Amino acid sequence: MNPLERHDIPGSVTAVSAKGGLPALRVETPDCSALVYQHGAHVALWGPREGPPVLFMSEASDFSPDKPIRGGVPLIFPWFGPRDGAPGHGTARITAWDLTESLLLPGGDVRLRFTLPEHGDSTSVVFVVTLGATLRMELIVSNTGGSPFTFENCLHTYFQIADIHQTEVRGLRGVSYTDQLLSLTRIEEHGAIRFTAETDRVYQNTTATTEIADPVLGRLIRVRKSGSLSTVVWNPWIDKAARMPDFGDDEYLRMLCVESGNIREHAITLAPGESSTLEVEISVSPNPGS
Numbered sequence: 370m371n372p373l374e375r376h377d378i379p380g381s382v383t384a385v386s387a388k389g390g391l392p393a394l395r396v397e398t399p400d401c402s403a404l405v406y407q408h409g410a411h412v413a414l415w416g417p418r419e420g421p422p423v424l425f426m427s428e429a430s431d432f433s434p435d436k437p438i439r440g441g442v443p444l445i446f447p448w449f450g451p452r453d454g455a456p457g458h459g460t461a462r463i464t465a466w467d468l469t470e471s472l473l474l475p476g477g478d479v480r481l482r483f484t485l486p487e488h489g490d491s492t493s494v495v496f497v498v499t500l501g502a503t504l505r506m507e508l509i510v511s512n513t514g515g516s517p518f519t520f521e522n523c524l525h526t527y528f529q530i531a532d533i534h535q536t537e538v539r540g541l542r543g544v545s546y547t548d549q550l551l552s553l554t555r556i557e558e559h560g561a562i563r564f565t566a567e568t569d570r571v572y573q574n575t576t577a578t579t580e581i582a583d584p585v586l587g588r589l590i591r592v593r594k595s596g597s598l599s600t601v602v603w604n605p606w607i608d609k610a611a612r613m614p615d616f617g618d619d620e621y622l623r624m625l626c627v628e629s630g631n632i633r634e635h636a637i638t639l640a641p642g643e644s645s646t647l648e649v650e651i652s653v654s655p656n657p658g659s
């Protein structure tokens with residue numbers, strides 16, 4: 370029996386065995402269709418019931434208990450990036466979370482609540498996702514132990530776009546970033562970001578809402594965040610795409626990551642009893658400029 374079945378809500382939430390046989394919830398609301406895996410508490414699909422998906426999912430992704438899913442919204446915790454002898458981008462995205470609640474809200478939105486099992490006594494990690502006309506996600510970390518706890522976090526959202534060459538990211542003008550490919554300290558962003566090569570940038574000290582303008586699909590994707598001082602913009606481009614086994618060679622053309630979190634100098638330290646919430650809300654509207 371699918372362990373998620375007891376959280377079914379007729380007409381809105383259905384437990385399914387999804388790719389790789391992994392348990393997941395299919396969600397249908399008046400405004401959206403979505404698929405959320407228990408593995409990683411991973412929102413794999415979300416978007417309006419009609420039209421192209423908003424989140425990108427790689428055709429070559431693994432769907433396996435010990436591997437991350439390449440697309441959707443990987444939850445990055447408790448560290449960002451590679452770490453010697455430990456899984457890249459932390460353990461949360463390769464852990465089966467406990468689904469503790471599914472709720473039908475007035476108006477038809479669906480709310481799912483997951484907890485991360487392994488942080489038992491000293492930390493509680495909760496992920497709450499509300500699926501409707503917008504996708505609202507909250508990652509809540511509480512220090513329930515007796516000593517300070519330091520971590521990084523990030524909602525590593527993959528967005529589907531029609532053509533990377535025609536896509537623009539707005540909202541980071543005047544913000545300084547570290548170019549992870551050059552290891553340069555700080556470069557200031559001068560305007561909208563356009564893409565002509567591999568891009569891997571950590572923008573720091575920014576709480577800004579970002580917009581992804583896609584003139585081909587004629588839409589604007591808006592990423593509003595709170596409890597986050599870092600924004601990462603990533604596209605692997607040709608060579609890195611070819612090196613990634615779980616990513617199609619041409620898929621860099623149709624995806625873009627705009628990630629919200631707290632990394633490096635903005636790692637969070639919680640004193641005993643403290644908690645922090647990282648919240649990201651994604652919405653889509655017609656692009657008036659297209």
Ligand code: BG6
Nearest residue numbers: 457458525549569570601603628
């Ligand atoms: C981004 C990083 O957040 O994630 C990149 O800035 C990295 O450097 C990318 O390549 C993908 O990471 P992973 O571990 O999912 O392959």
